[in-house]
C-alpha cells in the first residue's frame with residue numbers, strides 16, 4: 001500500500017472504525033527533548049535514565065513525548081496529565097481512558113523513526129523495521145518462524161527473500177503487540193503471509209481455529225527502506241496516515 005501521509009489540521013477526531021497511523025522522527029533538537037521530558041512520569045524518566053547511550057535515551061523520551069502529545073490531543077487533555085498502566089507483558093494502556101469504548105494505541109520505533117497507531121475499542125499492534133542486508137535471515141526464519149512460513153520463504157526466489165523476511169518479522173511482531181503478549185507467545189504458533197506478491201494476511205493461530213478471522217493485518221509503508229505492519233482486531237477499518245507535528249508546549 002502506498003500511503004498518503006498527511007499533515008493534520010489542529011482538530012483531532014477519531015471516529016469508531018477509524019485507525020490513525022502517525023509517523024515521526026525521533027531525532028529532535030535538544031530543546032524539544034528537554035521540553036517533552038517535563039511531560040514524563042517518574043517511571044518513564046527512570047527508564048530513560050537507564051539508557052547508557054544519550055541518543056537512545058533521547059529517542060525513548062521523544063517517543064513517549066509524542067505518544068503523550070498525540071493521545072492528549074484526542075482526549076482534550078495536557079500531555080503530562082496522562083497516566084499509563086501496563087499489561088502483564090508490558091503493553092502500555094491509558095489508566096483512565098475517559099471514553100468507553102476507550103482509545104487503544106500502540107507505539108513502535110526502529111532507529112530514528114517511530115510509528116503510533118490509534119483506534120477506538122479494538123486491540124491494536126504496530127511494528128516497523130529498517131530493511132537492511134541480513135545474511136542470517138534464512139537461519140532466523142528456520143529457527144523462529146512457523147512451518148508454513150518457512151515453506152513459503154524457501155519457495156521464494158532469492159531476490160524476494162529480504163523483503164519477505166522483513167514482512168514476516170514486522171507482521172509477526174505487530175500481531176504479538178496487538179495481543180499484548182510480546183515474545184511471551186511463541187513466534188511459530190501462528191502464520192502470516194510473507195511474500196510481497198501476496199496480500200498481507202494472518203492465516204492461522206494455533207489452537208484457535210477462528211482467531212485468524214478476528215484480526216486484520218495491514219502492510220504499512222512508513223518510508224523508503226522501512227517495512228511496517230499493523231494488526232487490528234475486527235475488519236473493515238478505515239486507515240488514515242499522518243505526519244506528527246513538532247511537540248508544542
Ligand SMILES: CC(C)(COP(=O)(O)OP(=O)(O)OC[C@H]1O[C@@H](n2cnc3c(N)ncnc32)[C@H](O)[C@@H]1OP(=O)(O)O)[C@@H](O)C(=O)NCCC(=O)NCCS
Nearest residue numbers: 063089090091092107108109127169173177180181182183
Ligand atoms: C517489547 C516487544 C513487544 C516489542 O519490542 P521491539 O520490537 O523491540 O520494540 P517496538 O519498537 O516494536 O515496540 C516497543 C513499544 O511497544 C510497546 N510495548 C511494550 N511492551 C509491549 C507488549 N507486550 N505488547 C505491545 N506493545 C508493547 C511500548 O510502547 C514500547 O515502546 P516504549 O517502551 O518506548 O513505550 C517484544 O515483542 C519484543 O521484545 N520483541 C523483540 C523483537 C524480536 O526479536 N522480534 C523477532 C520477530 S521475528
